[in-house]
């Protein structure tokens with residue numbers, strides 16, 4: 505009853521079937537059949553379905569139940585495909601990789617990032633999230649960038665609140681298809697290029713069909729741009745003592761932007777979550793000169809990467825709060841404050857602020873109840889502010905994307921506003 509109706513369309517010999525992501529945010533699963541070839545883009549979890557069936561102590565029993573209720577793509581979508589391409593490691597796109605039929609190669613954006621993030625976060629047996637990492641027998645490969653592979657698929661680097669993220673271009677027998685995954689048009693930092701520049705660089709002039717996300721057409725909050733974000737963070741660093749910023753642990757761009765603002769304002773960055781330590785390898789490549797301004801909180805009680813120093817929150821950071829920015833993700837944030845309570849430490853953090861920037865609840869699992877988190881923060885005198893920095897392009901940039909790709913047809917995905925996107929597409933395309 506919850507299986508999404510499969511949308512199908514045909515362009516000559518190329519058939520597109522959408523198993524998930526139509527008229528809803530998340531759960532993307534798109535199958536392309538072209539002669540003897542079958543490939544799949546994304547294998548997402550449908551959080552809209554998950555939220556209806558589960559909550560509190562009602563947790564999924566396992567894979568067959570999740571399939572039966574339509575929270576993950578049906579087996580028929582994947583069977584006999586030569587490859588499943590994962591655009592990025594948000595669960596509404598990656599899904600449960602241990603459930604992929606053995607004949608399918610799983611093509612992912614980065615082996616190293618998979619190992620140090622999802623595969624290590626969700627390996628705990630007994631939870632349905634243990635189905636997220638691929639089985640050890642699965643064929644898993646990293647996609648090569650800007651080059652067509654054996655299935656005529658080219659991976660294109662895009663900006664998103666999850667690093668690394670890829671869009672895909674499929675050069676089919678009768679049609680070229682662009683699949684966006686999730687993307688920002690304009691990156692937050694120079695971790696990635698603007699979409700129009702990248703598309704020009706890989707030599708794409710136009711495509712036949714664009715399968716394009718449209719998350720922000722129905723956003724319930726004001727969209728802010730990269731420069732508004734930088735201004736706001738600078739304002740907080742000027743006005744508050746210790747600034748804690750809680751981000752999606754996969755969001756390297758946000759990490760780099762906060763690092764830049766902290767250095768600009770003369771503050772050191774302290775990493776307060778184990779789940780953020782994977783970014784250090786990337787920082788070493790992108791901004792090696794910044795490493796001596798980054799510390800790891802000693803209270804985490806985890807080994808500090810060799811190139812970083814550790815620092816005590818209680819003995820150093822809380823005593824000199826205006827010199828630091830504490831970067832954290834929601835699970836780690838709660839852990840730190842709970843530990844302080846147990847240790848009987850109650851630093852006075854009045855005048856400090858926590859900025860909550862973690863992801864859209866519609867696209868992820870909520871690991872920390874925000875109300876409870878606020879109560880913990882309040883008990884230390886800390887104010888909590890919510891800042892929604894979207895990982896997706898803003899509605900006014902839709903026109904730029906259409907002009908970049910010049911598609912003959914559009915299939916809106918990952919949106920609740922497909923009709924509006926189609927109307928805008930017609931307007932921009934023919935005026």
Ligand SMILES: [Zn+2]
Nearest residue numbers: 592594666686
């Ligand atoms: Zn995403």
